[in-house]
Amino acid sequence: MKLLAIDTATEACSAALWVEGELKEIFQLAPRDHTRLILPMVERLLAQAGLHIRQLDAIAFGRGPGAFTGVRIATSVVQGIAFGADLPVVGVSTLAALAQGAYRQRGAQRVLCALDARLHEVYWAQYQIEQGVAVLQGAESLANPNNLALPTGSDWHAAGNGWTIYHDSLRRRFQPQLLDARPVYLRDKVVA
Template sequence: MLLLALDTATPAVTVALHDGDSVVAESNQVDARRHGELLLPAVDRVLGEAGRTLDELTGVVVGVGPGPYTGLRVGIVTAATFAATLDVPVHGLCTLDGLAYAAGQAGLTGEFVVATDARRKEVYWARYADARTRVTEPSVDRPGDLTEPLAGLTAVGAGAVLYADAFSDVRADLPQHQSAAALACLAAERLRTGGEFLPPQPLYLRRPDAQVPANYKVVTPK
């Protein structure tokens, strides 16, 4: 097994290579405006550090969000292109699941919530029974609307840190940004146990900003 994992659904441009036993190389850069510029060099760097080549891959793992449109599509299109070119499967995973898994690897146990920054004063979030078990669908909401329903739960992720007043117990010491290494480890576990994956399609959770005007004038040739 040789998995290439990548995620651009958050400000982190993150890539990792997993050989079926462990992560053999990884790259993590936080820059919300340079996903397209940084991703492919990161893939080259990770492969070079591991001494492996693209044609050795047995699969591609990609975080499918939720996340903003511009960043999210960079990772998903890249993953799909690699998979199609190399004729290997592409495995989609919820980006929040990767953060939850990383929190568990860092020692967090019990029920908790993961929240990332969705901009517009909102967060993408989901609730977890443990680091491997998500119990709600990913959602996007204003942090203030979550204070009561998530009362008492530990919260992790950049969204929780940014809006700490809306959460009960924010763990800023735990991973705040996505890690492809955690995503790759989670994917390797699911492949070994027959776990489920998501299709490589983006979880936007919002309508696109650009829309056709409601009452635009149609011009037809005479």
């Protein structure tokens, strides 16, 4: 399988190429620079692999939640590439990718994802890992960090920049349930 994945929904701009089990990726924290960076990243990955876009099997992208403009950038780029090359497209939740990253990086089995949505709100979701895959528990939501419902049980891992930005609001309320609160940054290898 040959899969291209891009994400521009957060402060990071990233692209990854999965070719028959081998992963290549480019990741850069670059708020407000995604438009300039994403296509050269894609071109560089394809050149390194010696592939043309039409040789891919599919394209995946971070569909959000996330920055409105960032989500639109990824959607537009993927739509243009996929239409021109007649490729299928797969949208991946930014929060699900964060949860999957927490599992792959730390072995987290239960993950609380919080991404800064600005205006003192977070994009929020709870995930349980089942057979190596992050499965959403309930629904993704947008909420004030002070109004989030406490999850049941313990042994939760934290993922996303919301845990750093709203440290006082979130950690104080959830500390008893948290096993690990190191941030997980969304990287496209999580999607692959």
